[in-house]
Amino acid sequence: MSADIDLINVTIRFGDFVAVRDVSFKITGGEFFSILGPSGCGKTTILRTISGFLPPTSGAVRIGGRDMAGVGPNKRPTALIFQNLALFPLMSVAENIAYGLRVRGIGARERRAKADELLKLVALPGIGDKKISELSGGQKQRVAIARALAVEPQVLLLDEPLSALDLRLRQHMRAELRAIQKRVGVTFVYITHDQGEALTMSDRVAVMNHGVVEQIGDGPAIYDRPATPFVASFVGENNGITGRVTGLADGFATLETPMGLLRGRDGAGLSPGEAATLFVRPERLRPEPAGFAARVESTAFEGHMTHVALTAADGHSLTMSLGRDVCVKDLTPGAAIAVGFSAEEAVVLRQETAR
């Protein structure tokens, strides 16, 4: 029912441009796997390669252990959900869903039964005879999922399908997609540039940048233990403070920075004297009399959190997010404040060299 996907040293070039550079990873059958990255990082290219529309320049793709070289998209056990959904506007909802069955020569009655069954699965019973143009954005979304599931794929590939929806619907569809995936048990490969989507839905996330996979891991691993400065700053908000490593002990690194000596977990096997960046999340910063000095620039109230923009030594901008349980006397712009964090909640990473 669901299949593993192996990418082995996959490189994809368009002329001189390397879209994907020597990428290898394995997606386990039945997993909800997201590929997260900014636009142009090569994530859609990888999806098109898995679905068979784009042969890799070098390397291999295996689905369910079978090498896919020379196997066309219409012969692969994958189904792709396009960013714009690509529903057929001249066919009814049921005809759309049953199209994959029709080209497989399955009879009209059986097709219709399957379409109705899938419409129930995506919580849209009884709309089979509607036109595509009569559906709302969220309904189109579900019909596209039903159409892809109709051919009983072992792998479902989703190319940012939620990006056209408004925020509330998007959040609702996240939960819905996750539930559908649990129900059908098919391997989902989900492409997104939205880290919230990736973190909430996925079993594992691969973070990509410039055609390279920077890190693969589950949500907490990506968020709390970023492997590279790119992952640290792309996934969620982060404060980066650059400096030079002066001391290493027990898995912690001490960094000499404009704000004084700061300590965080050594996330990269650093050596003394190296240039490095310490990352600490805004919600991990807090007022601390023993900490370094900063000045309040502005505050933004967001309900469950208050975000405080700070300027520290050297004009370094930082953000501190305070929960409602933290009481600070003076947050007026210009007020002096001392802030700090605990070393376990910060990570020190080697500075990125230009690629």
Added chain:
Amino acid sequence: MNHVIDVILLGPPVVALAFWLASAVERRRTGSAEPGFFARNGGPVAAFLLIAVGFWAFALIVWPQLYMVDYSFHPKLPPAQRFGPKDYYTLANYRYFLFGSPDDTSHWNDTHLHAFGITIFVSVIITIFNFAVCYPLAYFMAQVARPGAVRRLMLLLIIPYWINEILRAFAFRVLFGTGGVLNGALIGAGLIRDPIDFIGDDVALYAGLTYAYVLIMMFPLYNALESLDRNQIEAARDLGAPWWRIHLDVVLPHAKPGIASGATLVFMLCAGALAAPLVLGGPKTLWFTPIVYDRFFQAFNWPQGAAYALVLLAACMAFVLIVMRVFKVSLSEIAR
């Protein structure tokens, strides 16, 4: 002829008045929020636009056609006696088309009916053939080729049309003649011993007519195919459809208005072609348009010519209606 001048002079102001009334009614219905046509454009400009459009539509299109319709129901008379006491309404001209005589209905007018039937039939065939030639090329240009290649192909398609129709027709004669390029090449290659009579067998005519209207089919088809989202094609492929099913289920239904538009244009131009059939037609082939031409300028029987032309027009309109019914498209979709 006095009343003819009256009609031409009266027509445009009548049309302008009708437009003005329509806009006044619209203003009243929608409330006066939107400025009217005259208010938007200024009085003199609006009046000029209405009179110019009215003149164009009425004096150049509607009136001559109506005049032809009227003419076709009259007997052949010297101009002086037109609308005089000897003038009357008659179906004689249409009877002549069917029976070869103004009053004897015992024999069919075989020559003319046959020419009419051949013209319609061959025009249908050429329309279909033209579609078969253009569809793959239009699909390639609209969905597969890179922009640079599309521009070069377009240029290659358009440049031959800078040469006028008569010259092109004669070039085809040179190509297909018994001593022509094609026969020379075939004999030279040892494929045939005696030259093939391409012109007598009408091969040259069909090829010439197909070639003459390639662009007419090409542009609406290209436009229709170009607007198809490529994801639709990929979605069908991803769902397991082989290439021919993708065309049948996704591409062709999308291109339907373009196909209908191209087909009706090619058919009408083909059925109404005059130069190519005269130059390229074999001795056995009698196209219908030369017959119409002869009614006017050989037989000097304008009413009969008008009747023949109207029969052709009616056939073309019937074809358009059939195409609209078969393709389930509306007139506005064809015109898009």
